Amino acid sequence: MDAVNKLITQLPEKIKLWRFVGKMAIDQLNKKVLDEVDNYSTRKPRDPVVARSTTTTQVVPVNKAEAKVSKTGRSGSTKLPIPGYENMSALQIIELLAPLKRSELITINKFETANRARKTILSKLKTMIDEDQ
Numbered sequence: 755m756d757a758v759n760k761l762i763t764q765l766p767e768k769i770k771l772w773r774f775v776g777k778m779a780i781d782q783l784n785k786k787v788l789d790e791v792d793n794y795s796t797r798k799p800r801d802p803v804v805a806r807s808t809t810t811t812q813v814v815p816v817n818k819a820e821a822k823v824s825k826t827g828r829s830g831s832t833k834l835p836i837p838g839y840e841n842m843s844a845l846q847i848i849e850l851l852a853p854l855k856r857s858e859l860i861t862i863n864k865f866e867t868a869n870r871a872r873k874t875i876l877s878k879l880k881t882m883i884d885e886d887q
Contacts, residue, residue, distance in 0.1 A: 856886040
């Protein structure tokens with residue numbers, strides 16, 4: 755009976771500790787997710803998966819963006835009006851679109867469509883191009 759009473763008296767302190775540990779775990783997970791989102795468009799692409807056959811080695815793209823680049827064969831061949839475009843996040847790019855001419859917006863639109871096809875950038879470009887007519 756003493757053990758039960760001791761456990762009951764310790765229970766509020768243990769609950770506080772468990773809540774604290776749970777809150778810390780959630781805070782760490784939220785921080786990690788936010789860091790991943792912030793660094794999504796600036797991180798290096800993963801190494802492609804190499805599929806081996808008996809005669810040749812074929813490189814298989816890991817994600818859609820790499821697949822589109824390999825299909826078009828021109829990741830960096832287009833001269834873009836925004837230096838460092840390929841290493842910027844969508845939000846960074848959208849902030850730099852306002853002073854550009856219609857022809858530059860169209861160039862970026864073609865490049866983005868052929869490569870990463872980020873919806874936020876493409877919808878902003880469509881709005882700006884349509885307004886500029």
